[in-house]
Amino acid sequence: MKPELAALISEALEQLVSDGVLAEVPESAPQIDRPKDPSHGDLSCNIAMVLAKRAGMAPRELASQLIAALPDNALVDRCDIAGPGFINFFIYPGHHTEVVRTILESGAAYWRTNTGGGRRVQVEFVSANPTGPLHVGHGRGAAIGDSLGRLLEATGWSVQREFYYNDAGQQINNLALSVQARALGKDPNQPDWPADGYQGGYIEDVASAYLSGETVQAADREITGGRDPEDLDAIRDFAVACLRREQDQDLRAFQVIFDKYFLESSLYDSGAVEETVKTLQRVGHTYEEQDALWLRTTDFGDDKDRVMRKSEGGYTYFVPDVAYHHNKWQRGYERVINEQGADHHSTITRVRAGLQGLDAGIPEGWPEYVLHQMVTVMREGAEVRLSKRAGS
Known part of the structure; x- marks a missing residue:
C-alpha cells in the first residue's frame, strides 16, 4: 500500500504546485510509516511538516490543503491531522481483502510476469560427483537451484535445469578401485586397500550388487553388473550408474527434476576438450613452461596464470x-546461471578467463554464478566432519 499512497500524495503535491501553494514538487518520495497506535490510522506521513517552511504556512494548514488535493481513489477512506502536522490515512477496509480476491482469481498466474520474454536460460545446480550419496550441502544447492529455476519461469524465462557430473577423472577411478577392492574381498583396514579409496559402507553395497548381476536404472542410463571383479571398466560404469540412481531417488523425493544430465566423459569422447586446448593455443593465450602448458589467465583479470596441462600429463x-x-554457449544459452558451493569461488575467474580466451564472442561475466555457503553439521556442540572418502 505504501507505493500506492506515495503516488497519491505526489499527485496532490503536483496539484498544490499548479495552485501556487508550492513552488516545486520535492525530489525525494514522501516518507510513509505505519503508526504504532492503530487508532492513528493505517499509514502516516510527515510531508506537511517537511514542506511547511518552504510553503510559508503552518504545517497543519498545509496538511489540510494537501488532503483536499488528493485525487479520487479507492485506497484512502479518510484522513485526519494529528499533532504538529502529521497526516494519518485510514485505508478502505475492503482494500485489505482485495488482494486475497485477486490471488484467488489469478491462481498460479498471480505475480507472474513476462520479463524474460521466453528467452532461454540454463540453471546448472547440484552437479555432485557420483562417488557417494548426496549430503546436506547438496540439499542446500538443490533447494536454491530449483528455486532459481521456478522464479525465472515465473518471470517469463524458458528454463532448462541441468546436472553435470564428473564420470571421468581420478575421483571416478578411485571409486572404481574401491568397489573392485570390495568385490575382491578386501576392506579399508587392509594394507592393500587403494590409497585414495572410498571407505563408506555404500561401497560394499555397490560391489555386492555388481557381483550379483543387478540391473541398475538411473535417470540417464541402464546397466547390468558384469560379475567379473577383474573388469575395472565394467565396475566403473556400474558404480557410477548405481550411485547416480541413489542421487536420482533422493532428488525426486525432494521434488527436484532435471531436464538434462551432461556427462564429463562426453567432452573427451567428442574431442571437445582437445579442441578447446587447440583453440586457446591457436589464438595465442597459452605458453609452455617447465614441461607444462599454461593459460594466460592474467590477461583476463586473474591474479596469476594457470596450468592447463600438467608436466606429467x-x-x-x-x-x-x-x-x-x-558447449553451453554453442547450445544457444545467452544466459547461464551456475549454483555452486562457496568452495568453487576460485574457479569462477579461471573458467571465465578460458571462455574469453576462446575469442568466441562470449560476453565478459558469462556465465553467472550463485554461491551458497557451506553447511556445518553440529553434534552436541561439536562440528561433525563430512567426508565421502572416509565414509563419514
Whole structure:
C-alpha cells in the first residue's frame, strides 16, 4: 500500500504546485510509516511538516490543503491531522481483502510476469560427483537451484535445469578401485586397500550388487553388473550408474527434476576438450613452461596464470569446465546461471578467463554464478566432519 499512497500524495503535491501553494514538487518520495497506535490510522506521513517552511504556512494548514488535493481513489477512506502536522490515512477496509480476491482469481498466474520474454536460460545446480550419496550441502544447492529455476519461469524465462557430473577423472577411478577392492574381498583396514579409496559402507553395497548381476536404472542410463571383479571398466560404469540412481531417488523425493544430465566423459569422447586446448593455443593465450602448458589467465583479470596441462600429463580440472561452458554457449544459452558451493569461488575467474580466451564472442561475466555457503553439521556442540572418502 505504501507505493500506492506515495503516488497519491505526489499527485496532490503536483496539484498544490499548479495552485501556487508550492513552488516545486520535492525530489525525494514522501516518507510513509505505519503508526504504532492503530487508532492513528493505517499509514502516516510527515510531508506537511517537511514542506511547511518552504510553503510559508503552518504545517497543519498545509496538511489540510494537501488532503483536499488528493485525487479520487479507492485506497484512502479518510484522513485526519494529528499533532504538529502529521497526516494519518485510514485505508478502505475492503482494500485489505482485495488482494486475497485477486490471488484467488489469478491462481498460479498471480505475480507472474513476462520479463524474460521466453528467452532461454540454463540453471546448472547440484552437479555432485557420483562417488557417494548426496549430503546436506547438496540439499542446500538443490533447494536454491530449483528455486532459481521456478522464479525465472515465473518471470517469463524458458528454463532448462541441468546436472553435470564428473564420470571421468581420478575421483571416478578411485571409486572404481574401491568397489573392485570390495568385490575382491578386501576392506579399508587392509594394507592393500587403494590409497585414495572410498571407505563408506555404500561401497560394499555397490560391489555386492555388481557381483550379483543387478540391473541398475538411473535417470540417464541402464546397466547390468558384469560379475567379473577383474573388469575395472565394467565396475566403473556400474558404480557410477548405481550411485547416480541413489542421487536420482533422493532428488525426486525432494521434488527436484532435471531436464538434462551432461556427462564429463562426453567432452573427451567428442574431442571437445582437445579442441578447446587447440583453440586457446591457436589464438595465442597459452605458453609452455617447465614441461607444462599454461593459460594466460592474467590477461583476463586473474591474479596469476594457470596450468592447463600438467608436466606429467593430463589436464587440470578447469580445462573440461571451459570446454563444458563453451558447449553451453554453442547450445544457444545467452544466459547461464551456475549454483555452486562457496568452495568453487576460485574457479569462477579461471573458467571465465578460458571462455574469453576462446575469442568466441562470449560476453565478459558469462556465465553467472550463485554461491551458497557451506553447511556445518553440529553434534552436541561439536562440528561433525563430512567426508565421502572416509565414509563419514
